[in-house]
Amino acid sequence: MSSTPKIYVAGHRGMVGSSIVRTLLAADHPASALVLRTHAELDLCNQAQVQAFFATEKPDQVYLAAAKVGGIHANNTLPADFIYQNLMMQANVVDAAFRSGVKKLLILGSSCIYPRLAPQPMGEAALLTGTLEPTNEPYAIAKIAGIKLCESYNRQYGQSHGIDYRSVMPTNLYGPGDNYHPENSHVIPALIRRFHEARVNQAPMVTIWGTGSPKREFLYVDDMASASVHVMNLPQAIYSQHTSPMQSHINVGCGQDISIAELAQLVGQTVGYTGAIDFDASKPDGAPRKLMDSSRINALGWQAQVALQDGLQQAYQDFLKNHA
Numbered sequence: 443m444s445s446t447p448k449i450y451v452a453g454h455r456g457m458v459g460s461s462i463v464r465t466l467l468a469a470d471h472p473a474s475a476l477v478l479r480t481h482a483e484l485d486l487c488n489q490a491q492v493q494a495f496f497a498t499e500k501p502d503q504v505y506l507a508a509a510k511v512g513g514i515h516a517n518n519t520l521p522a523d524f525i526y527q528n529l530m531m532q533a534n535v536v537d538a539a540f541r542s543g544v545k546k547l548l549i550l551g552s553s554c555i556y557p558r559l560a561p562q563p564m565g566e567a568a569l570l571t572g573t574l575e576p577t578n579e580p581y582a583i584a585k586i587a588g589i590k591l592c593e594s595y596n597r598q599y600g601q602s603h604g605i606d607y608r609s610v611m612p613t614n615l616y617g618p619g620d621n622y623h624p625e626n627s628h629v630i631p632a633l634i635r636r637f638h639e640a641r642v643n644q645a646p647m648v649t650i651w652g653t654g655s656p657k658r659e660f661l662y663v664d665d666m667a668s669a670s671v672h673v674m675n676l677p678q679a680i681y682s683q684h685t686s687p688m689q690s691h692i693n694v695g696c697g698q699d700i701s702i703a704e705l706a707q708l709v710g711q712t713v714g715y716t717g718a719i720d721f722d723a724s725k726p727d728g729a730p731r732k733l734m735d736s737s738r739i740n741a742l743g744w745q746a747q748v749a750l751q752d753g754l755q756q757a758y759q760d761f762l763k764n765h766a
């Protein structure tokens with residue numbers, strides 16, 4: 443490998459992928475050594491296209507931040523899209539990367555890989571110890587397959603081909619570049635839009651899905667990007683001290699969670715909405731709680747930097763600039 447690795451960021455126009463690109467450029471990685479393709483240019487579900495792309499470009503490193511992504515409603519109503527597309531993207535990218543000689547690859551999974559009622563906080567060892575949350579089981583199964591793809595290629599080819607494929611499991615993310623779709627987005631962008639529109643239209647009430655009692659841990663997107671680059675660049679000797687061949691994934695969270703009712707108050711304050719809030723319990727709550735134990739990545743030298751109140755301000759500014 444040359445001293446400046448050629449890096450492919452898959453999903454570079456998405457929320458996390460675009461932040462990974464910003465992070466690499468800010469660390470003086472030359473733009474000319476980044477390989478980027480839009481979805482229209484390269485459909486990662488298409489095996490022939492993916493094999494041809496890797497055979498031609500031969501990157502040194504790959505960040506897989508492309509995925510079929512959405513909130514509780516999208517996951518619940520489009521289960522076939524979530525399992526099929528995520529399985530295909532991961533299998534195509536990992537195998538084509540391997541065949542073209544990629545030594546270092548990082549997959550982004552999700553905290554929903556853990557059982558619905560896993561003991562809190564959820565450590566990496568909780569994987570495959572119980573039943574998954576039904577609203578996102580298909581997506582979670584695909585994300586678990588992503589971890590196992592990396593581990594299986596490492597176990598079969600790590601020694602012979604010198605590959606080292608890793609995976610990180612982000613908690614719920616938010617920030618600039620998020621998807622603000624009214625139904626298909628995650629809770630933070632959905633509430634930013636709903637509270638903003640209620641303030642502008644002087645609506646007396648904003649309705650929140652579910653009971654408000656579920657708790658979630660939220661991480662600002664730039665923290666997720668810095669964690670991804672950090673894990674990619676860890677020396678193998680250090681990474682393998684903290685992981686094992688069949689439990690190699692790394693949780694990435696901020697270590698604190700809040701209830702959806704508390705989050706709604708915070709988003710309302712951020713947006714400047716002064717009306718009432720109510721809850722529609724006919725909508726699904728999803729997992730009651732999914733706080734991750736991030737002590738593994740903390741021991742590896744990474745900590746979240748951005749407090750939720752500050753990150754919400756940044757996200758709202760992004761909404762006002764690009765989506766209002």
Ligand SMILES: NC(=O)C1=CN([C@@H]2O[C@H](COP(=O)(O)OP(=O)(O)OC[C@H]3O[C@@H](n4cnc5c(N)ncnc54)[C@H](OP(=O)(O)O)[C@@H]3O)[C@@H](O)[C@H]2O)C=CC1
Nearest residue numbers: 453455456457458481485486487508509511550552614615
């Ligand atoms: N957002 C969150 O709260 C969380 C995200 N994650 C994970 O983090 C990663 C990044 O998520 P995030 O940035 O939020 O997602 P986004 O939806 O913002 O970005 C995903 C990107 O993937 C691209 N993409 C989707 N399908 C294909 C395809 N078939 N071929 C090529 N490109 C494709 C999209 O392009 P296009 O839009 O043009 O289709 C988009 O640029 C994902 O793996 C996700 O599962 C994990 C936990 C929480």
Ligand SMILES: C[C@H]1O[C@H](OP(=O)(O)OP(=O)(O)OC[C@H]2O[C@@H](n3cnc4c(=O)[nH]c(N)nc43)[C@H](O)[C@@H]2O)[C@@H](O)[C@@H](O)C1=O
Nearest residue numbers: 513514517552554578627628629632651652656726727728
């Ligand atoms: C990241 C994670 O994202 C998804 O899981 P989730 O944690 O349930 O994510 P969510 O952001 O959609 O909801 C969080 C909570 O918030 C409540 N909630 C209130 N009001 C709105 C609302 O208006 N929109 C949404 N989406 N949720 C709302 C909602 O009822 C739930 O209790 C996975 O499918 C999977 O994709 C995954 O890995």
